Amino acid sequence: MLDAAETVVVKHGAVRLTLDAVAKQAKASKGGVMYHFPSKEALLQALVTRAIERSHAARENLQPTSPAPGQTLRAYVRASVGDPLGNDRVSAALLSVVASDPKLIAPVREFFRKRLPAIAKDVPFERAALIHLATEGLWLMDLFKLSPFNKTQRTRIVRLLGELAANGGELP
Amino acid sequence: MLDAAETVVVKHGAVRLTLDAVAKQAKASKGGVMYHFPSKEALLQALVTRAIERSHAARENLQPTSPAPGQTLRAYVRASVGDPLGNDRVSAALLSVVASDPKLIAPVREFFRKRLPAIAKDVPFERAALIHLATEGLWLMDLFKLSPFNKTQRTRIVRLLGELAANGGELP
DNA sequence: TTTAATGTGCCGACCAGACGGTACAGTAAT
């Protein structure tokens, strides 16, 4: 059922996430959808929860073997922007709708709040903050298709972010 | 008329930007709104154009007197994230709706594409890209109320961005 | 063993409200 909802969101965007559309995609009836989710908001909440869990898992899977400083931050960078919009089209499509509802955005905020200390424990604050912001910036701009960088430039930037995180490299 | 639309967007969010709501806010009739804008999309387009112009003007107004390298980039940083969500609540509220419509997002993308070379001409590419991304990241996270930084931290970050842009400072 | 009762999972028709847009008669100023 949630799979069907995600398919709809990715295919037609979150604005067109309709109970009917989900029902159709799931080869069920609207009544059937309403049976599982008491309201549309409940459905959206479930989607958000799932997206958060997936994002969390994506980073865990890239967790480094070596405990050298900055490796966790580097894993986060790779998990987030390693390949353009590869992993998480669902979050991408969801965000615009979720953003306009305080109830839905709250768990996402919580997720972000907890993630920062988890990934940046062994890196100086300002460096970690900069890398974190740039990574999120790139992710968000990709999502809105707003990024002014071409493919080559993007690759360079991602590499730079990884180096800054792990090797303590300096900016040119 | 556009002022009224902006008021509605800021007060109730862009999802509730209704022709009726705009008419009511402008103390006019719906017919009057439709007289000026043939469709709702036209109204949204006008709002987007206005927001872009305002953003452009905000940066121009902070244009530096000295032509030292990085000053333009620094002005951009200050104009964008100098104070939290001070200048441009309209763009903020608009974005979530604009993002889900390719026709509306296109001019924004164009704006971004042209802005990057304008602000980063006299700064090494990787440095400029990093500052640009971090700035946009901070702006977007502020907008979605997703930023995990408190006020003190935010101030530090903004200062860091300015220094990296202008003085060629290095990361701690 | 047959029959009745209860609960579950789902269907599909329908409803009420919101919204974009149309139509049109009227009006006040230029």
Next chain:
DNA sequence: ATTACTGTACCGTCTGGTCGGCACATTAAA
């Protein structure tokens, strides 16, 4: 007469949500 609206009424569509009911399975009673 033209322009720039107002005000009202209306339409079609979309959407979230409700509601009665159906098929089926399990359980309880006769």
